[in-house]
Amino acid sequence: MRKVRECVSALVRQCARFHSRTYALTHSRTSVARYSLSPIPYSLLFALLLTAGCMDRAMTGEYGSRDAPPRLPALTQNFAPTTSNVTVPEDGQWTMPARDYASTRFSGLGEINTRNVRNLRLAWTWSDGNFYGHEGAPLVVGGTLYWVSPFPNQLYALDLTRPGAPLKWTYKPPVQMAAQGVACCDKVNRGAAYADGRIFFNTLDNQVVAVDAATGAEAWRVRVGDINRGETMTMAPLVVKGKVLVGNSGGEMGVRGWLTALDAGTGTIAWRAYSTGPDADVLIGPDFKPFYAQDRGTDLGVKSWPPGAWQQGGGTVWGWISYDPALDLVYYGTGNPGPWNPEQRPGDNKWTAGIFARDPDDGQARWFYQWSPHDVHDYDGINEQILLDLPIGGQTRRVLVRAERNGYVYVMDRATGQVLSADPFVHITSSLGVDLKTGTYLPNPNTSPRTGTVVRDICPAAPGAKDWQPTAFSPRTRLMYIPHNNLCMDYEAVEANYIAGTPYVGANVTMHAGPGGHRGEFTAWDPVRRKPAWKIRELFPVWSGALATAGDVVFYGTMDRWFRAVDATTGRILWQFRTASGIVGQPITFRGPDGKQYVAIFDGVGGWPGAVVSGDLSPEDPTSALGFTAAMADLPDHTEKGGTLYVFALP
Amino acid sequence: MRTSAKVRECESARVGTRLRTCLPAGANEFAAGNAQSPPSRTVADDAARWISPRIVRCSLASVIARLRTRRCGGRRTRPGRRVRAGGLCDFPAANSFAHGGGRHVAGSESQRASRGRRSRYSLFPIPYSLLFALAACSEGRAEPVVIDNTRAQPAAQLAAAAPAQPRTALRVCADPNNLPFSNQAGEGFENRIARLIGEEMGLPVEYTWHAQRRGFIRETLRAGACDLVVGVPSSFELVLPTRPYYRSTYVFVYRKSDGFRVASFDDPVLKEKRIGVHLVGDDGANTPPAHALATRGIIGANVRGYMLYGDYARPNPPADILAALGRGEIDVAIVWGPLAGYFVPRQKVAMEIVPVSPQIDVPFLPFVYDISMGVRRDDPGLKADVEQVMMRRRADIDAILREYGVPRVDRRRASASQEPR
Numbered sequence A: 001m002r003k004v005r006e007c008v009s010a011l012v013r014q015c016a017r018f019h020s021r022t023y024a025l026t027h028s029r030t031s032v033a034r035y036s037l038s039p040i041p042y043s044l045l046f047a048l049l050l051t052a053g054c055m056d057r058a059m060t061g062e063y064g065s066r067d068a069p070p071r072l073p074a075l076t077q078n079f080a081p082t083t084s085n086v087t088v089p090e091d092g093q094w095t096m097p098a099r100d101y102a103s104t105r106f107s108g109l110g111e112i113n114t115r116n117v118r119n120l121r122l123a124w125t126w127s128d129g130n131f132y133g134h135e136g137a138p139l140v141v142g143g144t145l146y147w148v149s150p151f152p153n154q155l156y157a158l159d160l161t162r163p164g165a166p167l168k169w170t171y172k173p174p175v176q177m178a179a180q181g182v183a184c185c186d187k188v189n190r191g192a193a194y195a196d197g198r199i200f201f202n203t204l205d206n207q208v209v210a211v212d213a214a215t216g217a218e219a220w221r222v223r224v225g226d227i228n229r230g231e232t233m234t235m236a237p238l239v240v241k242g243k244v245l246v247g248n249s250g251g252e253m254g255v256r257g258w259l260t261a262l263d264a265g266t267g268t269i270a271w272r273a274y275s276t277g278p279d280a281d282v283l284i285g286p287d288f289k290p291f292y293a294q295d296r297g298t299d300l301g302v303k304s305w306p307p308g309a310w311q312q313g314g315g316t317v318w319g320w321i322s323y324d325p326a327l328d329l330v331y332y333g334t335g336n337p338g339p340w341n342p343e344q345r346p347g348d349n350k351w352t353a354g355i356f357a358r359d360p361d362d363g364q365a366r367w368f369y370q371w372s373p374h375d376v377h378d379y380d381g382i383n384e385q386i387l388l389d390l391p392i393g394g395q396t397r398r399v400l401v402r403a404e405r406n407g408y409v410y411v412m413d414r415a416t417g418q419v420l421s422a423d424p425f426v427h428i429t430s431s432l433g434v435d436l437k438t439g440t441y442l443p444n445p446n447t448s449p450r451t452g453t454v455v456r457d458i459c460p461a462a463p464g465a466k467d468w469q470p471t472a473f474s475p476r477t478r479l480m481y482i483p484h485n486n487l488c489m490d491y492e493a494v495e496a497n498y499i500a501g502t503p504y505v506g507a508n509v510t511m512h513a514g515p516g517g518h519r520g521e522f523t524a525w526d527p528v529r530r531k532p533a534w535k536i537r538e539l540f541p542v543w544s545g546a547l548a549t550a551g552d553v554v555f556y557g558t559m560d561r562w563f564r565a566v567d568a569t570t571g572r573i574l575w576q577f578r579t580a581s582g583i584v585g586q587p588i589t590f591r592g593p594d595g596k597q598y599v600a601i602f603d604g605v606g607g608w609p610g611a612v613v614s615g616d617l618s619p620e621d622p623t624s625a626l627g628f629t630a631a632m633a634d635l636p637d638h639t640e641k642g643g644t645l646y647v648f649a650l651p
Numbered sequence B: 001m002r003t004s005a006k007v008r009e010c011e012s013a014r015v016g017t018r019l020r021t022c023l024p025a026g027a028n029e030f031a032a033g034n035a036q037s038p039p040s041r042t043v044a045d046d047a048a049r050w051i052s053p054r055i056v057r058c059s060l061a062s063v064i065a066r067l068r069t070r071r072c073g074g075r076r077t078r079p080g081r082r083v084r085a086g087g088l089c090d091f092p093a094a095n096s097f098a099h100g101g102g103r104h105v106a107g108s109e110s111q112r113a114s115r116g117r118r119s120r121y122s123l124f125p126i127p128y129s130l131l132f133a134l135a136a137c138s139e140g141r142a143e144p145v146v147i148d149n150t151r152a153q154p155a156a157q158l159a160a161a162a163p164a165q166p167r168t169a170l171r172v173c174a175d176p177n178n179l180p181f182s183n184q185a186g187e188g189f190e191n192r193i194a195r196l197i198g199e200e201m202g203l204p205v206e207y208t209w210h211a212q213r214r215g216f217i218r219e220t221l222r223a224g225a226c227d228l229v230v231g232v233p234s235s236f237e238l239v240l241p242t243r244p245y246y247r248s249t250y251v252f253v254y255r256k257s258d259g260f261r262v263a264s265f266d267d268p269v270l271k272e273k274r275i276g277v278h279l280v281g282d283d284g285a286n287t288p289p290a291h292a293l294a295t296r297g298i299i300g301a302n303v304r305g306y307m308l309y310g311d312y313a314r315p316n317p318p319a320d321i322l323a324a325l326g327r328g329e330i331d332v333a334i335v336w337g338p339l340a341g342y343f344v345p346r347q348k349v350a351m352e353i354v355p356v357s358p359q360i361d362v363p364f365l366p367f368v369y370d371i372s373m374g375v376r377r378d379d380p381g382l383k384a385d386v387e388q389v390m391m392r393r394r395a396d397i398d399a400i401l402r403e404y405g406v407p408r409v410d411r412r413r414a415s416a417s418q419e420p421r
Helices: A002-026 A039-054 A177-181 A625-632 B002-012 B017-022 B027-031 B043-051 B053-057 B060-072 B094-099 B109-116 B125-139 B155-161 B189-201 B268-272 B288-295 B317-327 B337-346 B380-392 B394-403
Strands: A065-067 A121-127 A139-141 A144-148 A155-159 A167-171 A193-195 A198-202 A207-212 A218-223 A238-240 A243-247 A258-263 A269-274 A321-324 A329-333 A354-358 A365-370 A386-392 A395-403 A408-413 A419-424 A431-435 A440-443 A454-458 A472-474 A479-485 A487-499 A502-513 A520-526 A531-538 A547-549 A553-557 A562-567 A573-578 A588-591 A597-602 A644-649 B170-174 B205-209 B228-233 B246-255 B275-279 B303-307 B332-336 B351-355 B368-375
Touching: A139 A193, A139 A588, A193 A238, A207 A243, A238 A321, A243 A329, A321 A386, A395 A479, A419 A431, A472 A547, A479 A553, A487 B228, A502 A625, A502 B332, A547 A588, A553 A597, B170 B189, B189 B205, B189 B228, B189 B380, B189 B394, B246 B317, B246 B337, B275 B288, B275 B317, B288 B303, B303 B317, B317 B332, B317 B337, B317 B351, B332 B337, B337 B351, B368 B380, B380 B394
Parallel strands: B170 B205, B170 B228, B275 B303, B275 B332
Antiparallel strands: A065 A531, A121 A644, A139 A144, A144 A155, A155 A167, A193 A198, A198 A207, A207 A218, A238 A243, A243 A258, A258 A269, A321 A329, A329 A354, A354 A365, A386 A395, A395 A408, A408 A419, A431 A440, A454 A487, A472 A479, A479 A520, A487 A502, A520 A531, A547 A553, A553 A562, A562 A573, A588 A597, A597 A644, B228 B368, B246 B332, B246 B351, B246 B368
């Protein structure tokens, strides 16, 4: 605004000079009254054009525009902004999609900062020749960049030490093409992980693969699931203490969810923890000490279901895992219960839509908390959780922070599982709140879907306030950077459908923008003050990941093809680049062999909201893609498919 | 829609109506909603159009000429006053600018005299601002407007709707592992009916195989890989359905030896039996029996679910529920009629089939469905041909359905129970 004021005052000075001149011209006795183009329209036009030039050139009308601009108050506490679990020192590499075990997605590289990011320019590009949704994060280890493509999940290694990053090798796993018919939501892959000289990743048809990072030779490949049972795998593994942790997808297909640990050296399965069933299957034993009463008892994974329904219980593990080396606990969420209609599965349906803390050596559960008991809205609980040490109530607490699908930002004690706060970060009608005394989620009975009735404006919609797209955290600003959705849905059960020849009446779900009319937001959230610092509204759901850097620049991408750099403190857009296709991937940054800092992002729209493009769905059928098409029918106007890596650097 | 927005943008620049020529040639045809497919245009084509003669015409010349006329012409000054005309009037006349030559000099003598003392353009910003405005307008918005009518119709549909190449085969989309409906060996009744239609139309039958689950229509029929789906619910919106050729119902199936009878969801005996239903996993929606039991409080203890998808590596996964009934794992199975009609006689255990009641549960949960064939929505020709065949060979189609034991509730039959085979 200050700049605008300066522009306007400069304009006024200019105009005054002009006016004085034309005043003389027009008000001489001999001037003609029909001097029709009077000074006023001239100055207005001039003012408009000048102002347009003065305005932040990154302002793109309503979208990409900020709410609640800058000005964090001065720090009142002498608080050392660290996360105790940033175990990977800043070495310019990116060895796992979340950057570190705490899942901060924060880079200590500061060469690119708020002053010079506007000079960021494209260094080189590369395409993987694949047109499905590109949700993954590339890895950079040493002088090599690694990428796992969407199905058929080929692993590429690019040589960063040579100009233009030529391809070093490709590893092509043998895959079952039939897996494509089973995957629910585009054939994405969310990334690989590097450890001990190997790259580990999952294929859609349930294989876990270990490849030698230097040569591309396969070390081992193990099939851990069955597409004929409806299982697929899309998540990025996490390697902890010599074990590769992986989880499955397929909750709608009657799949029973699990987290499996394989030995990183040999690929043998060390343990598997199911998300439903008896305690022996869920690896609940004497160490299990959930914080809340509703999670205590034996065999709750059976008892909180009708008999036998737990066998098709869902609770798949297709999202993010974090690890605390000090407490020696891994944290991960479970998906929604399926495939029963909710009335047929009364009970809390444990252990779906919740978060587990487990010992990585043997998988034994330490605690559990359920975000959405007896979920009826498809609120998978698999989002990322950031492990932080935050000042709460006068002490430093070891917490995890989760921007959850059901619309709340949870801050939980990660040692005990206690919920310290749960605050909405979007408009919510599907629940009334979270009772912090009992840890209970309070659903809103008015917005529960019921057969044969129409329920409107269930907010957030099925993709939630935020789906899998991961948050970043900056220890310098102490803000979380949350890419998320602003969607509500209407539910009617009237549509005739059929599977395998059997007709039924399907849920007719259509989604639409939430309050404000914009479908996505990028929010900077202060987990200590428990409120947003600033928000950026976007046209489409912000389905990409976020990246925070020590240069106080935060990066994210939009489905309408913008890759944006914003000021981490104020949210002001400092730089943006229009990519060829929409962005649903995770940005990374690394130090190249030449010592410069690079920022990399894949374009290639897809995933669930992008299915209308990547899956060639017809925009005329609003209920396709489980109702997402209704809210995304204009996506094809903004983007086509794609699959290109962009790497940026300062000149 | 985008075209009219563009027109509004140009017009609102308020620098003259000539800017309507900013639009690319032929754009008005598209704005009128002409459904013809436009010649394919690339961004390079658009750029060439924008930059070429269009920009010169749509530009400074006419606009400045107009402004000059108003500003510089006809102004009277008092005698002796030196007029610093400045600005626009110093700009070369439009004609000279456009044609690179000629000196039409407007203005009064005193103006022309004063102008002569200035041989360079004024740096007065307004004409430059107009330049920028015009340049911005003629560049268009950040993204070039591409009018692509093909977006509304996938390319395959356009090909299908193109002036007819005569059909050389009857291309059918079907599930390769889904008896009694179809399988890759051609043993299903939909295979038989497809063969019948092919015979009648004088065409060989070709199949595109795909599991009949989410994405089936999109990846087969709508992708143009095949033209006909032999069985869809008549109100299925993703296709253009023919008239229905049979109506069937969900049925209760139970072992004859058990000695009880059930004919309605309200029968109290249901509350005591172990019931099996098929599960779909479509976002909380399930086969209607699953919902009907829930609304009557029959949940939990006695209800078992069997996924329709089953283990696709084994033959006929939806039939597993009837095998379970035969083994005694459940007492009553509630399944879609044709499934029961085909598999029950093939079970080792004798079973009874009874249509469910009511036929439609409140508030809106039908157990009875009309089944039609389906074609792409823009293929009414095939729909008409198929309906002709269905009419002419109605008796044969009914015979096939009877052979497979499809329970029908659309004929004047006393009972829809299975005919003896």
